[in-house]
Amino acid sequence: MSKEITSRSEDYSKWYNDIVRKAGLADHSAVRGCMVIKPYGFAIWEKIRDQLDSMFKETGHVNAYFPLFIPKSFLSKEAEHVEGFAKECAVVTHHRLMNDPNGKGVIVDPDAKLEEELIVRPTSETIIWNTYRDWISSYRDLPLLINQWANVVRWELRTKLFMRTAEFLWQEGHTAHATKDEAVQETLTILDIYAKFAEEYMAVPVVKGIKTANERFAGAEETYTIEAMMQDGKALQSGTSHFLGQNFAKAFDVKYLTQQNKQEYVWATSWGVSTRLMGALVMAHSDDEGLVLPPKLAPIQVVIIPIPKPNEQIDAVAEDIMAKLKAVGVTVKYDTDKKKRPGFKFADYEMKGVPVRIAIGKRDLEKGVVEVARRDTKEKYTEPLEGITDHIQELLGHIQDNIFKKAYDFRKEHTTEVDTWEDFQKAIENKGGFVAAHWDGTTETEVKIKELTKATIRCIALDQEEEAGKCILTGKPSSKRVLFAKAY
RNA sequence: CUAGGCGUAGCUUAAUAUGGUAGAGCACUGCACUUGGACUGCAGUGGGUGUAGGUUCGACUCCUACCGCUUAGACCA
Numbered sequence: 412m413s414k415e416i417t418s419r420s421e422d423y424s425k426w427y428n429d430i431v432r433k434a435g436l437a438d439h440s441a442v443r444g445c446m447v448i449k450p451y452g453f454a455i456w457e458k459i460r461d462q463l464d465s466m467f468k469e470t471g472h473v474n475a476y477f478p479l480f481i482p483k484s485f486l487s488k489e490a491e492h493v494e495g496f497a498k499e500c501a502v503v504t505h506h507r508l509m510n511d512p513n514g515k516g517v518i519v520d521p522d523a524k525l526e527e528e529l530i531v532r533p534t535s536e537t538i539i540w541n542t543y544r545d546w547i548s549s550y551r552d553l554p555l556l557i558n559q560w561a562n563v564v565r566w567e568l569r570t571k572l573f574m575r576t577a578e579f580l581w582q583e584g585h586t587a588h589a590t591k592d593e594a595v596q597e598t599l600t601i602l603d604i605y606a607k608f609a610e611e612y613m614a615v616p617v618v619k620g621i622k623t624a625n626e627r628f629a630g631a632e633e634t635y636t637i638e639a640m641m642q643d644g645k646a647l648q649s650g651t652s653h654f655l656g657q658n659f660a661k662a663f664d665v666k667y668l669t670q671q672n673k674q675e676y677v678w679a680t681s682w683g684v685s686t687r688l689m690g691a692l693v694m695a696h697s698d699d700e701g702l703v704l705p706p707k708l709a710p711i712q713v714v715i716i717p718i719p720k721p722n723e724q725i726d727a728v729a730e731d732i733m734a735k736l737k738a739v740g741v742t743v744k745y746d747t748d749k750k751k752r753p754g755f756k757f758a759d760y761e762m763k764g765v766p767v768r769i770a771i772g773k774r775d776l777e778k779g780v781v782e783v784a785r786r787d788t789k790e791k792y793t794e795p796l797e798g799i800t801d802h803i804q805e806l807l808g809h810i811q812d813n814i815f816k817k818a819y820d821f822r823k824e825h826t827t828e829v830d831t832w833e834d835f836q837k838a839i840e841n842k843g844g845f846v847a848a849h850w851d852g853t854t855e856t857e858v859k860i861k862e863l864t865k866a867t868i869r870c871i872a873l874d875q876e877e878e879a880g881k882c883i884l885t886g887k888p889s890s891k892r893v894l895f896a897k898a899y
Numbered sequence: 900c901u902a903g904g905c906g907u908a909g910c911u912u913a914a915u916a917u918g919g920u921a922g923a924g925c926a927c928u929g930c931a932c933u934u935g936g937a938c939u940g941c942a943g944u945g946g947g948u949g950u951a952g953g954u955u956c957g958a959c960u961c962c963u964a965c966c967g968c969u970u971a972g973a974c975c976a
Contacts, residue, residue, distance in 0.1 A: 415937095424970075443967065498900095498974070534976095565975070568900060570968095575976070628976090648976060687976060719934040754936035772935055782935085899976090 416762075418699045423643045424571075430693050431572045434702040434763050437689075444570040444577030451763060452689065454710035456580065459688055460560065462612055462707075463582060466604045472556040472584060477538050479562075480529035485537035489662040492536065495629020499566040501531040531564040536630065536655075536681055539585045540663040547587060547677060549668045554597070555587040573690035574647075574899055581685035587660075587677045589667065594678035595633075598652040601682045602635045605650035613688065614705035614815035615639045615695045616822050617649060618845070618894060620870025625854045631681075632656035638869045638894065640822045641694035644843025646869045646896035649691050652682035690899075695818050696787075702764030703787055705814050706807040713803060714765045715745045716756050718772030725771050728781075728796065732769065735800040741807065761786060766810050767803060787814050828892065835883045835895070839866045845896050847875075849889035851882035860884055866895045 416433060417425040431437055436452030448456065464474070480503060486493045507523030510516075532538065539557075547555060564578045584601060588594040602619055609617045617637035627634040631653035639649045660666070660676040667677055696703040706712050713736060717725040726747075733743045744765075746756055753770065760768055770782040780793040783802070787810050794802055825844025829835045838846045850856060850868065860883075861867050871893045880889050 428969090439968075441967095495975085567975070569970095569972090569974085579976085581976085651976070683976080685976065752934060752936085752938065754934090754938080756937090758937045770935075774935075 416699055416701060419642065426699070427690075427694060428572065430697050430702055434693075436693070436702075437572050439572070442577075444567055446572050446576050446578075448580075448686070451710065455692070455704070455708055456686060456689060458708045458710065459608075459612075460582070463604070463608055463684065464558075464560070466608060467558050467582075467584065470556075470600060470604065472558045472586075474559060475557050476559050476561070477532075477535050477542065479532055481532050481535070481538045483528045483530055485541055486530055488537060489630050489658055492630030492658075492662075496533045496565070500533055501564045501566055503529040503531065532561070533563055533565045534681075534683075535559070535561070535563075535583055536585065536659055537663070540659040540665060540679070543585075543587055543677075544663050544665045547665055547667050550589050550670055553587060553589045553667060553677065554593060556584075556597075557586065558582055558584040571690070573686055573693070575687070579686045581683050583681060583683040586680045587665065588679070589669070589675075589677065591656075591678050594656075594680050595654050597680045598633070598635055598654045598682065601652040601680070602637065602650075605637050605652065605682075605684060609637055609639065609649055609688075609691075610815065612705065612707045613692055613695070614707075614811055614818060615649070615691055616815065616819045618870060618872050619874075620872045620894065622651075622870055623854070623857055623868045623893070625857050626868065626870075628653045628681075630655060630658055632658070635873075636870050638845075638896075639691050639695060640818075640825060640844060640896075641691070641899070642821065643694070644825050644897070646845065646894075646898040647687070647691050647694070648869070648898065649688060650682070650684040653680060655679035655681060696814050697764065700758075700789075701762035703814065704764035704766060706766045706811045709764065709766050710742065711744045711760075711763075711765050712742045712807060713744070713767045713769060714756075714760045715743065715769045715771060716753055716760075717745075717747065718753050718770050718775075720749050721747045724773070724776060728771055728776060732781075732796075732799055736803060739800060739804055741804065757784075767806060769799075769803075785810055787817075826894075829883065830880065832883050836864060839864045839895065839897065843897065845869065845894045847892040847894055848883045849880035849891075850893045851885050851887035851889055856882060856884050860895070865897050867898055869894045869896050869898060 416429040419426045435449050437446045437448050440447045504525055505519045505523045506525055507520040508517040509520040511518045543555065546552060560582045562578055562580050567575050567577050570576050586597050588597060606617050606619050609615045617639045619637055622634035622636055628651060633654040635652045636648050637650045639647045641647055657676040657678060659679050665677050666674045669675055693702060715729045715732060717729065729745045733745055736743045757768065764786060766786050768784040775781050775793065779796050781796060781799065782791060783794045784791040785806060825842065826847065827838045827842060827844065828847045829838050835846060835848055857868055871891065875891050877891050881887065882889050
């Protein structure tokens with residue numbers, strides 16, 4: 412097997428690429444910047460999707476689907492919005508192919524030019540708000556709480572599997588409200604869902620915060636974010652929730668009649684997380700042996716491996732364990748492949764990040780035990796068959812907690828408070844991670860700091876306490892610290 | 900998009916300074932033998948060197964263009 416993985420210390424980027432490929436998550440495709448998500452990778456995405464989907468539904472959202480194509484004219488209706496995406500749009504100009512009269516193959520039929528070009532959606536605000544105009548006429552139609560699961564295209568020039576690809580999968584929620592307060596509340600509700608999902612399911616601790624004007628979504632009044640930290644100390648924006656004000660309502664003329672019979676523009680939000688979460692999952696937990704998955708998102712939570720190969724006696728025990736685990740909602744796989752040796756299977760499931768492995772051999776059965784191994788700590792021990800179901804269930808919980816704690820401790824160690832420019836530079840350069848520092852609140856300073864250090868303001872944490880201080884660069888007064896980091 | 904680096908079998912790679920007509924390991928197939936951490940042996944399958952041109956008697960090797968990957972920027976989720 413040539414499955415070895417480049418170590419993190421040797422080359423973090425290469426390590427990441429190795430994990431993604433060798434754990435069977437995704438491959439490069441024939442199309443530049445686009446990936447093929449493989450079955451195992453997609454199974455994880457499905458877990459992410461299903462969980463989030465149920466959380467959205469619990470909070471009153473419903474799913475719908477809007478077109479992949481957006482008329483070019485729509486994008487120009489909200490000036491800031493179009494500016495944010497103009498440089499990375501795929502444009503459909505024709506609708507027909509024909510045989511090449513000069514030879515083999517096909518060419519674009521020049522007679523099939525579209526009257527109005529279509530943009531492959533980079534995000535759907537415009538097409539959705541154009542639709543909402545028809546759906547909203549009265550306060551009785553509000554709030555409108557819609558989400559869609561879709562693919563979008565942003566013509567990225569520099570790509571990395573899951574982290575940034577030209578096409579990616581995501582969910583985008585688009586809501587309309589009667590009042591500003593309600594819309595702001597919506598963005599915060601979603602932010603909480605994202606944070607809860609990240610921490611409780613992905614086991615990735617996140618900072619909830621507000622983006623600076625400079626980092627804000629094009630067309631938003633306010634952008635809220637959850638920021639995670641990867642093992643190389645870089646920050647990863649893992650989800651965003653935008654308060655859009657009345658910008659899109661005005662651009663698309665979406666008004667409603669109030670109870671007082673007055674015409675008002677509606678208030679909007681939009682929010683999304685993407686397959687980038689897959690990248691976060693890999694980068695937050697995995698090690699040099701492969702993927703490490705939190706049990707709650709693992710497509711296979713427990714794998715049972717017969718030693719050295721299946722036989723009637725082992726099968727019977729394995730099937731019994733499987734049935735009991737399945738009954739309590741644990742996903743189990745019994746690997747009966749006779750061609751592969753146990754050692755190979757051990758390595759393979761470690762590569763794939765399966766949280767728990769149970770090995771059953773003749774010697775174990777004579778003693779009424781099995782061997783249990785956990786992926787996160789690499790611990791291995793024997794456990795009586797009696798009560799194995801409860802033990803495994805409990806263990807999965809411990810693993811979930813332990814993975815989170817490990818990531819939490821890492822973030823804690825890599826969060827530094829500094830008060831001088833010199834310390835700031837040192838922290839960013841040598842230690843990495845989040846650096847909490849005072850900032851004078853201007854975009855100019857923010858941009859300057861980025862030029863000098865590559866660090867950007869990830870967010871102003873929602874729970875950041877007020878504290879008088881001086882901007883690390885300009886010395887101007889500041890009322891609270893913001894989080895800086897180098898980011899993906 | 901800019902600047903480097905790299906493209907030889909599914910993967911890792913040899914042959915490239917000095918052009919001479921692609922060789923191996925892993926994977927894969929078959930058989931045998933094994934089996935408590937990526938077995939072993941034997942026998943096979945598989946590439947014409949990212950693509951298109953050019954130079955040459957002859958190109959993996961030299962030249963040009965393009966494509967892709969990658970690293971670092973600019974931009975962005």
